[in-house]
Amino acid sequence: MKHVHTIVIGGGPAGLAAAISAHKQGVSVLLIERESKLGGILKQCIHDGFGLDRFKERLTGPEYAKRFIDELDALSIDVLLSTTVLHIAKEKEGYCLDVVNADGVARYSCKSLVLSTGCRERTSRQVFIHGQRPSGVYTAGSAQYFMNILGMLPTRRCVILGSGDIGLIMARRLSLEGAQVLGVYEAKPTPSGLTRNLLQCLEDYNIPLHLSHTVIKVYGDSRLEGVEISKVDENMHPIPGTSFRVDCDALILSVGLIPENELAESLSISLDPKTKGPFVNQYFMTEKEGCFICGNALHVNDLVDHVSYCATKAGAYAAQYENKKHYDQPVQVEGNFGYFIPQRIRYPLGEDPIACYFRVNREMKKAKFSLIVNDQIIYTKVFHHVKPPEMEFLELKQDLFKGAKTISVKMEELL
């Protein structure tokens, strides 16, 4: 059994940043990645727009990943590629991992663990699309892999369900490659993707966006031949009598991402039903002492820059981790919040400002964020144009939380 101080699981943007940051704290680090190359999903995200926050440049996914991979190489951080974690066990001090790769099965132990396992896409079955099971039903990510990595066209004429960013980006990519995108259909009354993607990916290519519509059925018994589309009511249930058929050879789904937390769950770490990621404190530490989490496994981020920022913090905290006497205070959430991270504050407090991530439930032109400690509003901040597709970020000084018996955050509309 080999021992390292910090093990990072997952070599996507979160894992890369976490491993580099942990290493810089002067501890031994091992990064474990199941694929043969580092970079995670960025490898196939060949469009640009990454890194505007972090590098003040518009990089493509592979270029953004390369910045971190180069740094990781320069620091000579240990990496295990094509390696899958089979089990994790919590030991009295730290964790024990069984991994497998082409060399066989091996066991590692570590003092602290960073889970940067990313997310996966929701599937057609999970959104309950019916009909036979023809080929040509792809999640946007699979279609993207076929196109950007394997160089094949997943469709010549398709419908996209869901206006999430990956769906919008695929609409543009497919149009560029000569495929016809007949329309993007979204069950919600508002688009899920970023405004800049609506403009640059749909409007530029004259692709119509149909809100309050969903696909209810696929046609075809070998290759997909068409889809049945229906209007939906405010609860997103199909309205009888409003459906129509659109002939196409593929249905591309961009219906949401789900944090991938099977490893966390195997450690009996409970998940926040709102983020679908573990509950964390301001150090990105889960309920299990010494087990940290970052990136899309914690919550689905809108921008990779946020992932890198949060992972850099989580990596450093994992490296610094000591099991000291402590207690945690929950953060109560009021008003228009989809979710709020961190869900707990750990005492004694540290020095660093606390990185908070949240999303709102509904769009607001102007909104006031308040931090309420012991029933006193002790901090407020005004946000403009908040909407569910865009994640909001703010940093709060740890001092604000001093001596808190109750902590809550509130989001209210300013008219």
Add this chain to the structure above:
Amino acid sequence: MNVHSLEKRLNRMLYKLYPGQFSVQVTDDSIVVKGFSEDWNQIVDVCQRCVVKNSSYHVVNDIKFLNHEPKQMLVPHKTSQQYDQKHYDVVIIGAGISGASIARELSRFDLSILLLDKETDVAMHASSKNDGEVHPGVDLPKGSLKQKYVVRGNRMYDRICKELDVPFYRRGQYVGFTQGWLRPVVEAFALQRRVECGVDDTRVISAKEAFKREPNLSKDIQFVLYNTSAGCVSPYGLTIAYAENAVMNGAEIALNTAVLDMKVQKGKIVSIQTNQGIIYPKIVINCAGVFAEDIARMAKDRFYSIHPRRGTDLILDKKANFLTKSIVSTKTLGQQANQHTKGGGIMRTVEDTILVGPNAQETYEKEDFSTYPEDIDTIIARQSRTCPKLAKKDVIAYYTGIRAATFEEDYILEWGHHTKNLYHVAGIQSPGLTTAPAVAVDVSHAVVERLRIYQEVKENKAFDPIRKGIPMLRTMSLQERNDLVRKNPDYGIMVCRCEEISKGEILDALRSPLKVHTLDAVKRRCRPGMGRCQGGFCAPLVAKMISDEYQIPLEEVIKSTDGSNLVYKSKKGGASY
């Protein structure tokens, strides 16, 4: 009852119900129902009413279904002369569990055997789209063929699955009753099953005892009918294993081969016309499932009818595994549940996932495996009565299968009535998977006996009953796993993250004795893409492996059926598409 008075009685009955719409003609062996209707359920109802219990008569449906053009059987686009002018001792039509198991049992003899199927793989219809329960046979009426074979078949499973290296677990079946006052009746029923039907593991246990083992059963349950012998198996896994073992022992399997017509002379099938040439058989076995009647018609030996019945099953995320360790269902007397299924249930499959269903719906479509939102909702509502914690949000996949029921709701296992070299294995529905090992033995013996009238049939001295399956690394200990990876590093490289399937396992599937290069074939053999992401991550990787292994361009790799290509060629490199 003579033919004439039976015919009169049935006609009178139909006239009372639907004056002037239907009529019955009774022949030597069939009750032929004629007339017209726009309503398929009415057609099924009329034919069901014409069934004469405990007789040798089968109901033949000749009712014209108005406003519906009969759909042609889907056949492969590809044609070739690969099997043209070939002669076989036995041709088996349909490579489901029946056809594959019979092929394997026949391969114990020195015979030329061809198992053919129109689909791209074996077990593409009912044999893959069912719940995989190995039934104890507690619910079957005495005197039926189903009942005759179910206990025998069930007992053969340990041996057969060991020989063929197919996972099989006896999980036990709990049928909960919600009405306490029924207990004496069910006790008497259990006794009768034990003594008269040979289902000797049947017993009644208290709800308390059942809750101890199955804590998530509904607290409405008052007592439970319990059978230890109930088991689960992968239905397509077993069919594939049977087929591979048949191939290993000399049988040929022709996939993508559809029977288009037959030449019948003097009560004998002379030749079979397929899209891959004209084949000359000595004996034909009809294992064509929902198309058994169509094959019988081509062979001029149609004396029964199939009425397809759809059933949908749901697969839950592994997170819902707490629901049950076995096979559980509930019964409430007086509720008009469909009588042709025990109403479905919730079961733990061999893959350790939870399967819920099936329901039962009459349909005229033989190959429409569509699912409908109502199916999901009714199944969830129905089975929540057994396990109240069952939740729709845990559903990760669902599929529909179509049962090949006769109106008598029993098997047809007999030689042709008019065509002499044809053996019918028809009307095989639940518990067809359970009975297959036993039926295959009897059918193979009947066929060999018949052949021996004309020729010498020796045993196949080289017959090897052992087939080795693909190793399942995820179920192994770390030591075993390590040893295997040391021998073959590909077993250490993961391709399917959700189900933990390695590159080595996928290559094993691609290199197995029965070569099938579709994405679904790989999925059925070693499960990549069966997990929660449903192939989102691994489908492109497996497609690339198929393309590399068989040296076929990626745009020609198919998902499952002919024409189900995954991707198109791009314009890159100046190519045109």
Add this chain to the structure above:
Amino acid sequence: MKEMICIVCPNGCHLKIDASKEEIKVTGNLCPRGEAFARAEMTCPMRTISSTVKTTSSVQPVVSVKVSQEIPKSKIFDVMDQIQSVVLDHDLDVGQPIIQNVCDLGVDVILTTSFRNG
């Protein structure tokens, strides 16, 4: 009067553009970047595009590329035609051009992933 949403920053200002007179007038922007964005959109909208180029390798059948600078929106498909027609058959690093001065736009098509033939 034309309306558009500014995409320069996440504020997403709803811009109103009056181009009826010689001088283009922009309202609704919170900062000057919005005005510049609107003017560019009205006169010569510029975009970057990224795609892939076919290679001779079966391990890496395509390699990702992008244009080194923004190109006029109207030229997107002309540039795509060039990208579709080339085949990469030798090792090349990230940032290296595979097509120089594509469509005479003074812009290169460069690799965004390194390519190793083999």
